[in-house]
Structures are given as C-alpha cells and as structure tokens.
Amino acid sequence: MSGLLLAACWRLADYLPFNPGMQSESRQVRLLIADQETTRVEKVIRTAVRDRIVYGNLGPVTDVAEVTGKDTTHRYYRRKKDGVWLLWETLGEKPDSAHVLPAMPAPGQVWTFRSRVKTAIACTVAARVTETVPAGTFRNCLEVRFLFSGVDGATETRWFAPNVGVIRDEYRRIQERDGRVFQELSMTELLNFRPR
Numbered sequence: 001m002s003g004l005l006l007a008a009c010w011r012l013a014d015y016l017p018f019n020p021g022m023q024s025e026s027r028q029v030r031l032l033i034a035d036q037e038t039t040r041v042e043k044v045i046r047t048a049v050r051d052r053i054v055y056g057n058l059g060p061v062t063d064v065a066e067v068t069g070k071d072t073t074h075r076y077y078r079r080k081k082d083g084v085w086l087l088w089e090t091l092g093e094k095p096d097s098a099h100v101l102p103a104m105p106a107p108g109q110v111w112t113f114r115s116r117v118k119t120a121i122a123c124t125v126a127a128r129v130t131e132t133v134p135a136g137t138f139r140n141c142l143e144v145r146f147l148f149s150g151v152d153g154a155t156e157t158r159w160f161a162p163n164v165g166v167i168r169d170e171y172r173r174i175q176e177r178d179g180r181v182f183q184e185l186s187m188t189e190l191l192n193f194r195p196r
Contacts, residue, residue, distance in 0.1 A: 021196040
C-alpha cells in the first residue's frame with residue numbers, strides 16, 4: 001500500500017518549484033559545427049528565483065533571473081489551470097509564451113502549443129527516470145521532449161527533478177544554408193542547488 005501512496009505523491013510533485021530565494025548554478029556547453037569547423041562555448045549560468053510580480057495585464061508571475069557573466073536575463077513563469085507557462089518579451093514586440101509543463105505531468109502525456117515566434121511545438125512527457133548530473137543523482141525525474149516544427153529540425157529534451165526543477169537540458173538543431181550544413185548542440189547541467 002505504501003508503494004502506491006508514494007507513486008501518487010511523486011505524480012503530484014511540483015517539477016517547477018518557484019520559491020523566492022531558490023538559487024542554482026548550471027554549466028552550459030554549446031557546440032556550433034559548420035563543415036569541418038567546430039566552435040565550443042562554455043559558460044556558467046546562475047539562477048535566482050525572485051518575488052512574484054504583476055506582469056502587465058497578465059497578472060502575477062514569478063520572476064526568475066539568469067545571470068551569465070555581466071548579462072542578466074529575466075524569465076517570467078505563470079501558473080495556470082493547464083500548467084506552467086514561460087513568458088518573455090523581444091524588444092518592441094508583444095510578449096510571447098511557451099507551455100512548459102502541464103498541470104499534472106505524467107509519462108505518455110502529449111500537448112502542443114503555438115508561439116508567435118516559432119510555429120507549432122509538440123511536447124511529450126517521455127518517461128520518469130533517474131538522472132545523474134554534477135549536482136547529484138535525482139530520482140523520479142520527468143524526461144520531456146520538445147519538437148519545434150519549422151525550425152530546421154530543432155529538438156530539445158529537458159529533465160525535471162521533483163522539488164528542484166530543470167537539472168539537464170539538451171538542444172539540437174541542424175540547418176542548411178547556401179549548400180552548407182550547420183549544427184548547433186547545447187547541453188546544460190545543474191552544478192548545485194539551494195532551495196532557499
């Protein structure tokens with residue numbers, strides 16, 4: 001009986017906990033490959049969950065600041081009945097959004113959304129797995145795959161750990177321009193995490 005109860009608890013776990021004061025540090029390695037040339041870019045990203053704020057007419061959102069070197073990017077997350085949405089702005093344009101996770105994520109679940117910048121994005125909760133990253137080993141992670149149509153075969157896979165959030169992100173894109181093939185590969189892994 002306790003095994004069933006534990007499984008139900010993990011199914012209801014919050015895979016994107018946005019508690020003010022949460023902090024994390026991740027390492028991103030990005031490879032840009034064009035013909036026989038490879039460019040490698042490595043950076044450390046520090047993330048801090050700030051307070052909830054009111055974002056225009058969209059209502060309350062959680063401000064998550066990402067600091068890379070001297071640059072700071074703010075991402076705004078909003079919880080709705082159908083799940084968690086990421087909101088962002090491009091200078092001079094209306095806000096865009098992405099449906100990051102459904103309200104009750106479970107393996108086999110599929111959803112799609114259409115963003116203003118990209119065409120349709122198909123999303124799948126592929127599995128519940130155990131993942132190891134530099135910050136440690138995390139059980140009951142959701143492996144979520146995103147397929148971007150119209151973006152030259154771009155795919156992204158994210159692993160969400162209960163009560164931590166994203167612990168690994170892999171992005172791949174292959175495109176052809178002027179008879180040359182370009183590949184972009186990126187992997188981001190959690191180095192450390194402080195809940196508050």
